[in-house]
Amino acid sequence: MTATSLGRRLVTCLLNVSEARREDLVESVAKAALYDSEGIRRDGTTVLNIFNDHDYNRSVITIVASIESIREAVLSACVKACELFDMRTHSGVHPCLGAVDLVPIYPLGEDVGIEDCAQESCAIARGLTQRVPGTSVFLFGWADSPLQRGLAQRRKEMGWFKKTPDLNSVRVCIGPVPQKRFGLTGVGSSPYVMNCNVTIDTQDLTIGRKIATAIRESNLGGLPGVQVLALPHEGAVEIACNVESVPGRPLHQMSETSPWPSFSIGGQPYCHVPASLISARVAELAGRHGVGTKGTALVGFTPIECRGLAELALSRQIAEFWKEQKKGVHCLLPVDSCNRLRHSLRPL
Known part of the structure; x- marks a missing residue:
């Protein structure tokens, strides 16, 4: 544990909300995580990034706090999102079920276990349905005890991948039958999940789906831990x-020259496929169809970068850190790491 993180027991929530075209409202949700109803800042809490995608009409807000503080920060943001966003008028390319679509809690170091995050996830799920009557939740990952079903499986069970999901037929974990206004929210915990998007230079979804199938973990030759969709x-x-993030250390690099990033939680090693490998594999597969790639974007950060930036933001007492990133703030991280961070905050 570093000096800047001493006593902080950091976790992060990559809060997914079904709105991106009204960026001012999305920022209001982020600020609700940082300040109480009287405008007083919550100590030891920061928002590192807000990623808006207008076509998807979806935003990802990276909230970081101690395990002791994350519940109130995330709940306040969820309540604000439910107040501002209405699924009855939502439109976007990306699949979604709820105004607050996804609430994953991830540990950011050895000092917090996934079980701790699971407990907080369950408390957030209960708290949301209590504070916003009519909201409904399904649990995934370690919060889905004792089955611990993964997010992809739970989404499939809830009808998340369908164009017109039937909310009346789903079996929620907490709350009533989902209402059209709020929809259905997924809440859970796991080791860190990174989001990496590669754009191919075609409008042919058939090609995109073939590439998605080829790199999906569940298929022969797929990439470990990768769940994937092809979307216009x-x-x-x-x-x-x-x-x-998958357990263990990589036994091989799958022709990749860069090492796979690795970290540990509770003494258990984890690693994840680097974005460079995903980008290279997509480019290779697209090239077989005579198609090039237009760029790669990380939605937020890798787990190691998230931890480093969180420590930086909290040591400087910067709450709205996403604004500092837009200004091009000089990081205290190594130069190559800072370059990667600036690179990851926008599509290439």
Whole structure:
């Protein structure tokens, strides 16, 4: 544990909300995580990044706090989102079920276990349904005890991948039958999940789906921990990947020259496929169809970068850190790491 993180027991929530076209309202949700109803800042809490995607009409807000503080920060943000966003008028390319679509809690170091995050996830789920009557929740990952079903499986069970999901038929974990206004929210915990999107220079979704199938973990030759969709995006096709951290250390690099990032939680080693490998594999597969790639974007950060930036933001007492990133703030991290961070905050 470093000096800046001493006593902080950091965790993060990559809060997914079904709105991106009204960026001022999304910022209001982020600020609700940082300040109480009287405008007083919550100590030891920061928002590192807000990633807005207008085509998807979806935003990801990276909230970091101690395990003791994350519940109130995330709940306040969720309540604000439910107040501002209405699924009855929502439209976007990306699949979604709820105004607050996803609330994952991830540990950011050895000093917090996944079980701790699972307990907080369950408390957040209960708290949301109590504070916003009519909201409904399904649990995933370690919060889904004792089955610990993964997010992809739970989303499939809830109908998340369908164009017109039938909310009346789903079995929620907490709350009533989902209402059209709020929809259905997924809450859970796991080792860190990174989001990496690669755009291919075509409008042919058939090609995109073939690439998605080829790199999906569940298929022969797929990449470990990668869950993927091919979606139309800004006149092209985006290969949108959830990159789960997988137990152990990589036994091989799968022809990748860069090492796989690794970390540990409670003494258990984890690693994840680097974005560079995903990008290279997509480019290779697209090239077989005579198609190039237009760029790669990380939605937020890798787990190591998230930890480093969180320590930086909290040591400087910067609450609205996403604004500092937009200004090009000089990081205290190594130069190559800072370059990667600036690179990851926007599509290439």
